[in-house]
Amino acid sequence: MNLSQFEAWLADIDHRIAGVEVTASNLNKRRNRVDLPADKLVLFLEAVKGEASFVHLSAISCVDWIDDGEFELVYHLWSYELNQLISAHIRVSRDPGEYQSIYDLYRPAGFFERDIHEMYGLYFHGAPDMEKFILTEWNGIPPMRKEFDSEEFVEQNFSWQEYNPEWLKELVAEGGGVVIPCEEQRFSRSVATDHGIDQQHSNWSGCDVSSKLCRIDSKYRGGD
Amino acid sequence: MRAENYQQQSHPPSNQFELNFGPNHPGIEGNYALQVEVEGDVIVKARADGGYLHRGFEKLMEQRLWIQNISLVPRICVPDPSPMEVCYSMAIEEISGIEVPERAQWIRVLQLELSRIAAHLFTFGGHAATTGMYTPMYWGVADRDLILDLFEEFTGGRIYSIYNLPGGVRRELPDGFLDKVSEVIDYIESRLPEYDNLFFRNAVFIKRAKGVGVLTQEKSLEMGVTGPNLRATGLAFDLRRDDPYLVYDKLDFEVVVEEAGDAWARTLVRRQELLQSIRIVRQVVAALPDIGGELRAPIPNPLAWRVPAGESYARVESSKGELAYFVVSNGGEKPWRVHVRGPSAMHAVQVLEELVTGGRVEDVAQTMFSLDACPPEVDR
Structure with a gap:
């Protein structure tokens, strides 16, 4: 199959598999987007692999659209013959959150499906291995789901500590250790001139480190 | 555990x-x-057990501004961090329709290829160590350090450069930097024959690596192997040539291929890719002085940047294989979803399990290192 045949093949695909819609196609940029109903995915993949030589499953990405109550699964397929990428988009319900594995068509799917199950809790029927891989110590809800708030988790499980060690107190007493607003930081050209540091930042001038930083900076900036 | x-x-x-x-x-x-x-x-029986380097980058990235994530992404792969930030930036540029100025694209190529050389030197040194030869390891790490010195001067960071922004690169090259690059590249090229004598033509290494961890082309395609591991099975495929990004289509280089598919062939592919990267760097060094223009395209205020709703699948060829970022924006000031497809996710899990099964215990390290697996890419 050459590129023009593929273009025709892609244009005709919705007649052969009902519901498949080519939503974006840019053959020059080698990116094609296809949207289809979830129950047609295996049919589509069989066609795209068998007829159009898309043998490489680059990735399966899962996107959590919590407001729609759906997971979007995106199957990125690459053809080594045509040098084209097809991203096939399907949506499955978040609840109960299950879909079928495509491991028998594409073996890399084994890793991606296992990963999605672990991170999103979406179960793939027929996958060879749905064991935990990364989060073996984790018993909470799958963390990549949007309802999992990692900041709240930190607040609940860890306590904040005052951090004011002696060395920092000494620094502050000397006039250092203060947060410098971004417009006054050392990479700002108006502040760190080749002649040193401006008078208004005299709290830096007593410190060896700052003059060193300034030297490096002026070296990087070249002749200006 | x-x-x-x-x-x-x-x-x-x-x-x-x-x-x-x-x-x-x-x-x-x-x-x-x-x-x-x-x-x-x-x-x-073999079973991969990952997760020791899981830092939840994909979740963290959903909670930070688009621009803040630039400092997170390079940490996903320590030995070869530059492709991460370039790939992430490319994905955002694609969604928001930003055209990167030509000079920035050439500088990015320079950064990517220097990073590839550093990563291959590191791998090669480590691979020698698994075979029991420690001198090449010192050589590889020491020569990689010269490139890290370049990175320090170039970007400010030895490992994590955090040098790219969506739209271009941060700073102009330092004065006289291209001459230093040429010097280091010449030096590394002059070292290659010594590496050959010490390691690549070493009878001990050849005996240990030949016929170990054989991956046929059919199996590689079936299991989603990419990068040097795929090229070692005889398939000339390189994203730089076949899905070109930046200015790689203007550069002259060869896609290196070996036929055998074993640990030996994979090492040879990386050895020859060092030479190809050196060729590319030389072309960039020669071309850069004549390419003027801006360093970055104008972007909105990065602290209040709402990238338009959309999605993009950006891919680059890292030293390990096909690296891809799937970035989804819902029009907010933070990414809705960033999926990192690390090349090692394929060859460090299913492929590794399959290759070592049936082999011998002493070949495990050899197989692991010849695949050049990068665990943080798997764990993210």
């Missing part, structure tokens, strides 16, 4: 033993484990 998660085999045959490779093991860059069952010296 905690004690309560350890599942003892109920009735193992008396001649079978369980052996843990890792998580700290010289056979791999970073912490990663392989649990193998052995019968004598022969491995009957």
Whole structure:
């Protein structure tokens, strides 16, 4: 199959598999987007692999659209013959959150499906291995789901500590250790001139480190 | 692994033993484990055990501004961090329709190729160490350090450069930098014959690597192997040539291919890619002085940047293989979803499990390192 045949093949695909819609196609940029109903995915993949030589499953990405109550699964397929990428988009319900594995068509799917199950809790029927891989110590809800708030988790499980060690107190007493607003930081050209540091930042001038930083900076900036 | 998660085999045959490779093991860059069952010296079952380097980057990125994530992404792969930030930036540029100025594209190529040379030198040094040869390891790491010195001057960071922005690069090259690059590149090229004599033509290494961990082309395609590991099976495929990004279509280089598909062939592919990267760097060094213009395209205020709703799948060829970022924006000031497809996710899990099964215990490290697996890419 050459590129023009593929273009025709892609244009005709919705007649052969009902519901498949080519939503974006840019053959020059080698990116094609296809949207289809979830129950047609295996049919589509069989066609795209068998007829159009898309043998490489680059990735399966899962996107959590919590407001729609759906997971979007995106199957990125690459053809080594045509040098084209097809991203096939399907949506499955978040609840109960299950879909079928495509491991028998594409073996890399084994890793991606296992990963999605672990991170999103979406179960793939027929996958060879749905064991935990990364989060073996984790018993909470799958963390990549949007309802999992990692900041709240930190607040609940860890306590904040005052951090004011002696060395920092000494620094502050000397006039250092203060947060410098971004417009006054050392990479700002108006502040760190080749002649040193401006008078208004005299709290830096007593410190060896700052003059060193300034030297490096002026070296990087070249002749200006 | 905690004690309560350890599942003892109920009735193992008396001649079978369980052996843990890792998580700290010289056979791999970073912490990663392989649990193998052995019968004598022969491995009957292998199971990859990752997660030791999981830092939840994909979740963290959903909670930070688009621009803040630039400082997170390089940490996903320590030995070869530059492709990460370039790829992430490319994805955002694609969604928001930003055209990167030509000079920035050339500088990015320079950064990517220097990073590739550093990564291959590191791998090559580590691979030698797994074979019991420690001198090449010192050489590889020391020569890689020269490139890190360049990066320090170039970007401000030795490992994590954080030099790219969506739309271009941060700073102009320092004065006289291209001459220094040429010097270092010339030096590394002059070292290659010495590497050959010490390592690549070393009878001990050839004997240890030939015929170990053989991956056929059919199996590679079936299992999603990419990068140098795929090229070592005879398929000339390189994203730089076949899905070109930046200015790679204006550059002259060869896609290196070996036929055998074993650990030896994979090492040779990387050895020859060093030379190709040196060629590319020379072309960039020659071309850059004549390419003027801006360093970055104008972007909105990065602290209040709402990238328009959309999605993009950006891919680059990293030193390990096909690296891809799937970035989804819902029009907010933070990414809705960033999926990192690390090349090692393929060859460090399913492929590794399959390759070592049936082999011998002493070949595990050899196979692991010849695949050039990068565990942080798997764990993210």
